[in-house]
Amino acid sequence: MWRDLLPVGRAAGGGYRRFAWTAADTECRTWFREQAEERGLVYEQDRNGNQWAWTGPGNDAVVIGSHLDSVPDGGAFDGPLGVVSSFAALDLLRDRGTHLGRPLAVVNFGDEEGARFNVACVGSRLSAGVLTPDQARELRDGDGVFLGDAMERAGHDPAAIGADPERLARIGAFVELHVEQGRDLVHRERAVGVASAIWPHGRWRFDFSGEANHAGTTRLADRHDPMLTYANTVLAARKQARLAGALATFGKVDAQPGAANAIASLVRGWLDSRAADEATLEDLVAAITRSATERGGRDGVEVDVVRESYTPVVEFEGTLRDRIAKHLGGAPILPTGAGHDAGILSARVPTAMLFVRNPTGVSHSPAESAEMVDCLAGVEALADVVADLMSEERA
Template identity: 70%
Template sequence: MSFHSMWAELLPVGRSSASGGYRRFAWTGADADCRAWFEQQARSRGLAYETDRNGNQWAWLGDPARGDAVVTGSHLDSVPDGGAFDGPLGVVSAFAALDELRHRGARFTRPLGIVNFGDEEGARFGLACVGSRLTAGLLTVEQAHRLTDAQGITLPQAMEAAGHDPGAIGPDPERLDRIGAFVELHVEQGRALDLSGDPVGVASAIWPHGRWRFDFRGEANHAGTTRLADRRDPMLSYAETVLAARREAELAGAVATFGKIAVEPNGVNAIPSLVRGWLDSRAADQESLDAVVDGVRSAAREYADAHGVELVVERESFTSVVEFDRVLRDELARILGTGTDLTVPVLGTGAGHDAGILSARVPTAMLFVRNPTGVSHSPAEFAAEDDCVAGVRALADALEGLACT
């Protein structure tokens, strides 16, 4: 099956007719359909298929017990109303690259694996890269069991309802010991390649990033009868903090976003008692990130005090800077540049990935495919057909150089 036919087959799964975006959330019906698609692709190619204890899907060519397997893949879940390419491009390209290598008659000297990591986006339970974090031991079983969605359903309950045993989740060092190198292909989440004119690039590092929850607690009251002077309105403190986040990010050359909010009692004619907002911030280095978050926290405290509002700030997730394996990165650049006129720019990214999580345990690298819109996590996310094909060929070249004679 060609890249185009696989892409067309997967494209309708979990797509919203209203927004045109995708709602492929972990352990839902759309997620199950994506998983069924992955299993079918694996079995149709004669690959050994398995789902691990944390819900990640694997397809193997050769015996991974040797401990030097070259693995590629990404994820199939999405953010709310996300784009088609973030995640699925890497999985579809992995199967297409294997098809290309078989067409070339490549002889594999190392096992090859293709993976779909579960719950990478964290759209349902609020924590990104759950499948890879659990596998790498960067998320404890106790922490995972405390994760809940907006309806109060816990992660174990959702997994069990989907037919997976939540009692088995946890670190999986034996599976990671199978991997000699992991290469993740991903659509670029930005316009660096579009600006440079290159269809494919190699990642250098992932910026340090995290998520912080800001709880502003005031006093619920009637919107029509309460004097402005008598109000303890947490929405005012929250709104001022959103603006402060923008200012702090601009000063530090970083990014900071309040993209999710929960309000109680959430009535049109009610002053809120609670405004809960989530800050996502990322920067090129730890010092800059600390400056942004400290600045936002300090400003939020000042605004809360001014309006008689209580403030609690909790860090919900954090990933320090990830420098991808330099030997593997340089080898990919060498492979992709050998015998071709393809330039291979090396660029950093502010987006987190499963490759970044695994980098603490195994050599990892990433390839990016050009995104001319620069838009991600949106239905406007895009990669041209020719660039997708160039990405498949680049991934096939990389895998051939790493896993074949």
């Protein structure tokens, strides 16, 4: 499975570009459907483009899976490891002759990374009712293509998107396996861990509007250069995050008109910020906004800030989390600053997460990795968790 999926969407630099509703995304979806059909599972794509593979009908299902899309030039493991491991866990359960007393499903949630339309976890947000159909249809990519148009070109009906309470009502528990995005498990010398919580996080778009002009004839004193305000804001974000013990990153920027010999008229930057609690995150973003506005006033630049997405703190259901950790022989429990579909669904269904050791600690990069022995340990752990949840003595 891993070898078959590895070439899909691979870029020249070794990373991946599996963006929502593109040719690479279609290839990933075809791969998922083939895996489902090879195992005799009931395959379906829901109204929001999420893919499901069911062992059979019924409620109180155990669902496992993750996503197949990537960030620009992302690594091979973030998302796909969870989907591949889920199919492998089902194979292992069948090899063991485990009785599946409840329905089991493997899921691939669409557009988890939000790399194309700048909102993370679009598929799960729509299904959970966190993102409305109208909000989703207003999303556009960098080329101005609306989400709905992209879905339609890929053969999906955008008119059908929206909350999916009936399907979520079938789920008794959702367990997502993911490569660790850090080195906590390396330090603990453990192959597999269990998530305790997800930090609150969000994305904010900062628009810096100035005045376009000639780079070679406009005196410095006469300029209204939004790039200066943007640059100062990037530095301020780093300083404020350090003081708050939180995280703030400007990882994407767009300058218009984008000429090397012209002062920009508009610089648009996207802030990703995360903190251990919501109050700290709110104060941090407010401080960064104040700094941008104050500097904009000195530069003659207008600053507008729009929150494009936000996920509050997620505390994974304690009983399920502790049961899984105990069942896995006292697996370490650790928090994460990364967002996941499991975090979105946690307000609707009991959810849990397993992490597989990442020796580099690097994620969202081609350097992201996991050793095969640890991946197989993750498969065994996921299979053990599913078997336990299937048992009659389930909590």
